[in-house]
Amino acid sequence: MEKVTLNGTDLNVSRICLGCWQFNNGKPTVNWESQELKESKAIVDKCFETGINFFDTAEGYAGSEETLGECLKGRRRDAIVATKYGFGRGTEPYTAEQIDQTVTKSLTKMQTDYIDLLQIHFPSFIKDKDETITELKRQVALGRIRYYGVSNFGPKNLENYADLKPVSNQMGYNLLWRSVEYEVQPICKERGISILAYSPLQQGLLSGRFNSIDDIPVGRRRGKLFADVGDSPARHGLPGCEKEVFEAVNRIKSICARENINMAQASIAWLLQQDAVPVVIVGAKNPEQVVANSKIIKLSDSVVKELSDATEEVKAKVGRALDQWVDPDRCE
Template sequence: MERVTLNGTDLNVSRVCLGCWQFNNDKTTINWESQSMQQSKAIVDRCFEVGINFFDTAQGYAGSEEVLGECLQGRRKDAIVATKYGFGKGTEPYTAEDIDKTVTTALTKLQTDYIDLLQIHFPCFIKDAAETITELKRQVSLGRIRYYGVSNFGPKNLHTYLDAGLAPVSNQMGYNLLWRSVEFDVQPICKDKGIGILAYSPLQQGLLSGRYEKLEDLPEGRRRGKLFASQGLARHGQDGCEAEVFEAVRNIKSICKRENLDMAKASLAWVLQQEAVPVAIVGARTPEQVTENSQIIKLTHAVVKELSDATEKVKQKVGRSLDQWVHPDRCE
C-alpha cells in the first residue's frame, strides 16, 4: 500500500484510510446493519495485513471509538488514528472546556494517550474562533493530540477561520465522481494553503461499485442524500438528480467495461488522482472488501477525463452544495 506524508506533519499514512463509522458493536443504524466486535477486529486485522495504517472515527459515530480502541490493542504504535469532535452536545458549539472533555473521553474510549489527528466535525461546533484555536494548540502542547484538522468546511468557513489563525492540516470532505462540489471553491483553497483533502464516501455508499443501476436497487437507507429526491428518510427538501445520477452510473460502468476496469477500483483511483487529495476514506463490511479497496490502480489521463466528463451533468446539477444531507448547507 502506497503511503504519503500529510503536508505539515510527520504522519506517514496509507492512501486508503479505513472509515470506522460502521464499527457499531452490534447496533443497527440507518445506513449499516449491525457489525460485531469480531467482524470489526477482522477488518482491522486485514488492514494491517495489506498495509492500511490510517483509521478515521468520530465522537458522533455511536460505539466506533470504543470498538476501534479495542481492535488496536497491542498495535496502537503501528496505527495513525483520526477522530472528530461534535454531535456529543447535539448541535451546540463547543467551548474550550468542551473540547478538553471530549479529548479526555476519546482517549479513554480509544484506550490511548494521544490522538494523531483531531478534527472539528462541522463548522457549527466552533463557539469562538480564538478560543478554539488556543485550545487546540494547548492540546497539541500537552501531547494529547498531535495535529488538528477540520471536516466539512466550505469556502466561507475556511476563509473565516484561516484568517483567524486556524492552521488545519486537513479538511475531510465528501468527494467522489457523483459528488464533486468541492471542485468549485474548496479544492482551490486547500491546494493553495497546503491543506490535504481527506475524501470520504469515495464510492458514494456503494453507488460507484457497479451494483446499482436504478433507484429501486438501492437500499432506502442510502437514498438520504441530495442526489435523491426528498422523500422517506431523505428530509433535505431538495429535488435531487436521480436521472442524471443513474445515467452517469451507466456511463461509468460502460467505460470501465471497455477498459477492463473494476468500477469500484476505477472510482477510487479517480478520487486519488485529483489535486490536493492525499487520502480516500473507505468503509468496509468484510475483510475481503478491505483487500479490494487496498488494490489501488492507476488510470490514464484520458480515462480520468472521460470519467469526469461522464459525471459533468451531475456536478452541474449539484452545484456548490457541499452538505449531502441537510438544507440549508452546514458546510458553506
C-alpha cells in the same frame, strides 16, 4: 500500500484510510447494518495485512471509537488514528472546556494516550474561534493530540477560520459529488491543506452494485442525489437528480468494462489523481472489501478525463452544495 506524509505533519499514512462509521458493536444505525466486534476486528486485521495504517472515527459515530480501541489493542503504535469532535452535545458548539472533556472521553474510549489527528466535525461546533485555536494548540502541547484538522469546511468557513491553519479538511468527494472542485479544492491546494475524501464510492453507487433507486437500501437514500419524497429518510427537501445519477453510473460502467477495470477501484483511483487529495476514506463491511479497496490502480489521463466528463451533468445539477444531507448547507 503506498503511503504519503500529510502536508505540515510527520504523519506517514496509507493512501486508503479505513472509515469506521460502521463500527457499531452490533448496534445498527439508519445508515449501517449491524457489525459485530469480531467482524470489525477482522477488518482491522486485514487492513494491517494490506498495509492500511490510517483509521478515521468520530465522537458522533455511535460505538465506533470504543470498537476501534478494542481492535487496536496491542498495536496502537502501528496505527495513525483520526477522530472528530462534535454531536456529543447534540448540535451545540463547544467551548475550550468541552473540547478538553471530549478529548479525554475519546482517549478513554479508544484506550490510548494520544490522538494523531483531531478534527472539528462541522464548523458549527466552534463557539469562539480564538478560544478554539488556543485550546487545540494547548492539546498539542500536552501531547494529547498531535495535529488538528477540520471536516466539512466550505470556502466561507475556510476563510473565516483561516487563522486555525488546519492540516486537513475532510470532505465528501467522489465522481458523483464533485462540488468541492468549485472553491474548496483550489483553496486547499493553495494552502497545502490535505483533502481527506470521504464517501468515495457514494455509499455503494460507484461500486456498480445498484442499477436503479429500488436497489439502494432506504437508509442510503438520505443524500441530495435523491428526492426527498415518499419513503425517503432524507431531510433536505430537494428534488434530487436520480436520472442524471444513473445515466452517469451507466457511463462509468461502460468505460470500466472497456478498460477491463473494476468500477470501485477506478472511482477510488480517479479521486487519488485529483489535486490536493492524498487520501480517500473508505468503509468496509468485511475483510474482502478491504482487500478490494486496497488495490490502488493508476488511470491514464484520458480515462480520468472520460470519467470526469461522464459525471459533468450530475456536477452541474448538484452545483455548489457541499452538504449532502441538510439544506441549508452546513458546509458553506
